[in-house]
Amino acid sequence: MRAMAQSSTPGNKVPNSMSQVRITVRYTFLDYFRSRRFAILLGIMLLISAILTIVVAHYRPASFLGSPLAFYSGWWGMSATFVVVLSGIFFGGDAISGEFQNKTGYFTLPNPIRRSSVYIGKWLSAFIASTIILFIFTAITVANETYYFGLNIPWQFGESFLFAWFYLIAVLGFTFFFSSVFKSTSYSILVTAILFLFAFTLIETLVAALAQIEPWFILTYGSEIIGNVLTSPYPAHITKISGAFGRGGAAAPTFTSFNVTVPEGLAIIAGYFIVTAVLGLVLFERKEFN
């Protein structure tokens, strides 16, 4: 390193990294609104809510209307993770890869700003936008429950909401990581969508059913605490089910099903967030604009 002279233009003082993160958040958020990305996801979430509202109002399923907890378990437990994953794909899928493919990185990064500030700023924008979507979905859920039961929110729902929020953090960490891996926006979005919507669930099922191993290394397994906490009592961690008959007098096969415990689920979610956030950041720092 040669002599370290301060070289900013007279009158200009380059803001500190925290301020630059805030600036990035503000303009990324503006881009979300202007590009209708936020509006489209909001529309999808409202459509899901409308379908649920109509189906429950029309068919009045007993599994939903038995108690407030059963209502939240049926409504929120089934759809909250889907809303979270959609938010992750919408706001995180191309957040970093887009800087390379669309060449917007050539506009932003040759400025006196650390890449980590851009990464964190974009992550926070995605987190805030997704949180707004999750809050609106929560409000619609509570409004429906209030219509049937009066305002009677079980404490388990508060817990479930917090878990969904933590899960959102991990999903965004993961989608940003994959967005840093690829330079193509379509690859990063597609891979993320396939993993969350199909692959993780498939691997989880195969590992648990065939290898009879608890799939503690799969993020979607950890996310099951969101629905499980709305079940009373909380499902048993391990359940072994023996088959009725074995072939040719052999011992009957035993099936094992796993239910993630709350501490385990939180650990999986936290682990995924920490690992993918660090890896994503390191990848973005090292990636070159060729």
Add this chain to the structure above:
Amino acid sequence: MTNPSLEAVNLSKVYGSFTALANLNLKIEGAKCVGFLGPNGAGKTTTLKIFTDLIRASSGEALINGINVHTHKKAALASVGTVIETPEIYPSLTPREALGMVAELRGVPHAERRKRIEDVVTEVQMLDWIDKRVGKFSKGMKQRIDVASALLNDPRIVLLDEPTTGLDPRGMSEVRGIVKSLKNKDRLIFMSSHILSEVSDVCDEVAMIDHGKLLVYDTLHNVTAKFAGGENIVDVGLTRPLQAGVIDGSVAKLPGVASVEKLDDKRLRIHCSGGLDVQEKILTELVGINIGVVSFTPTSSALEESYLNLIKDTL
């Protein structure tokens, strides 16, 4: 205030078996405009990308005002404006918003921001579009906004990678005008280009690079004098047709003139030996013999000849 400077110290960039830059050593210091020339794949854009930390050097250092760009990016780029390739702006934003973001990131004071943005947008002739979304802009219009963004914080150093690419002739001329005006404001401009006439027109010095190696770095006049058969070429415009015998009788005999071509009745091309001092004497003499001189323009031909000689030698 110290002189602005750019320095490449043993700068190398290797992609697998391909060497894009090989131990580039180049120091540019002071307020001037330096043209960075070389064929496609020579290493020009690679060099500029290393200087903006868009890519990392395999070895060596890129220093701006003595500060390592990779290890101290914020300090190094604090007073640098750049246009590398054709940066895309978030299509949903307007130039005012996109430039607002850059101005904030670079620390342009809040009170000056609005005026500064309008000034630079006016400078690139885009004021009518300042509140329209960038997504609807042509490539040339985006390039103008990119140039505007490079000027936002009144930088002491400007790095331009083929800044007139994608612009129409009027846009090219305007960008050249902007670069020339920056020279008058004590700025260091380092500009890659394929357009030799552009470099001749606006640059004081040239650096030529090929296969990742620096071939020459010197003043435009020294380079052309040394590598264009020792000659510089000047086009002379006249107000009236030349009388018979004037070329051979007077012009060709002036000190420093190697040969004279008659391009048409009102234009001459003079091949001369030596640099600016010789050209100044020739101009004085031409005015003295009263042939109606209205323009005296060094042409890019000498630079082109130098370029072809140097690049040919490396093949």
